[in-house]
């Protein structure tokens with residue numbers, strides 16, 4: 291090992307970013323506007339006001355302000371668990387015997403276990419500041435619900451989390467953790483909402499889905515006084531908050547004295563990837579870098595690599611505004627045996643646009659390969675990675691081996707978005723060899739595409 295270069299670099303409190311970076315401001319070709327599903331006209335702040343907090347609506351619709359100040363309160367919130375380290379993966383490099391340098395940014399040290407707290411904090415803050423008293427949200431695997439439970443515990447807000455029923459049964463400790471922070475967790479579909487009752491009437495034994503949990507959360511938010519709905523990925527304001535990751539990384543890499551040749555991140559709705567790459571992509575768009583950017587998604591939910599670029603709903607009940615994005619269709623449901631997370635049908639609109647315009651590459655991986663990469667990584671680097679994050683590890687290993695083949699000394703950076711402590715059932719399935727790979731066939735994809743709305747913009 292080369293001991294002249296440190297293994298990990300943290301920033302001092304003074305060096306912590308004071309602004310969020312809005313990548314859209316530096317895009318010449320902006321993402322297409324979000325549309326109102328009834329009028330098919332761009333949504334206004336007033337359209338969104340019954341559902342979302344004012345503070346985030348303003349950020350969602352802002353395509354032009356480059357730097358948005360992080361409120362002092364949020365800077366304090368961040369300081370309770372940030373900065374997160376950028377780690378040089380010496381042991382992984384040695385194990386792979388590669389000339390490449392590998393770095394990763396680890397977001398899993400806070401109690402929620404992932405980067406999601408970076409947006410949960412601000413979303414709780416704006417709700418409190420606007421005089422709201424409660425929030426609703428949905429959670430699948432449970433990371434977002436936990437992050438929001440922490441934020442609402444901190445800001446003294448009530449929170450109802452509609453948790454996909456199968457997950458709440460598979461992950462009882464996630465539920466217990468949210469409840470410990472004061473959240474009310476309702477298995478979805480439930481008989482507490484009209485949309486839940488309707489879904490249950492159609493199929494009393496359903497295990498639920500993210501789309502149906504979203505419908506229940508929105509319904510309750512709209513019906514309850516001083517209550518709004520919060521979302522943990524996909525939307526632009528979430529990517530904005532996550533730009534804290536990329537900005538910290540950039541400062542740390544400057545301290546290491548390196549510039550990344552390749553940046554890799556896993557992609558579900560796109561928030562950790564979008565946050566990590568933001569400042570680096572800004573440089574690329576202005577012609578000042580040749581960095582390659584790679585999104586990694588599961589082969590069982592391949593919205594970038596096999597999806598369509600179209601206006602689609604964010605939820606299965608077709609209640610949200612329409613977003614132009616890479617999508618498998620709001621009706622697409624990945625195979626039930628898929629344990630690797632990243633199950634959302636669509637992708638953030640900024641990342642979708644960058645992908646279509648050729649600035650962002652994407653690839654998909656099957657889950658057994660992803661877990662195999664996770665095990666290789668944890669044995670040498672020590673950290674137990676989240677299955678989601680392990681998609682990025684798989685691609686980083688492949689790129690490092692490519693460097694070995696070609697004798698190239700590239701600098702590879704990847705986002706390690708979270709810890710796998712609540713995913714031991716999935717690790718067990720991998721180790722027992724009961725995990726299998728299910729890749730959707732063309733007919734499965736066609737069924738999903740059929741749910742994409744038939745509107746003039748999609749012709």
Ligand SMILES: *Cc1c(COP(=O)(O)O)cnc(C)c1O
Nearest residue numbers: 523558559560561562678707708
């Ligand atoms: C939620 C989650 C993801 C996927 O969401 P993105 O919005 O695509 O970042 C990835 N990794 C972890 C650990 C998560 O909890």
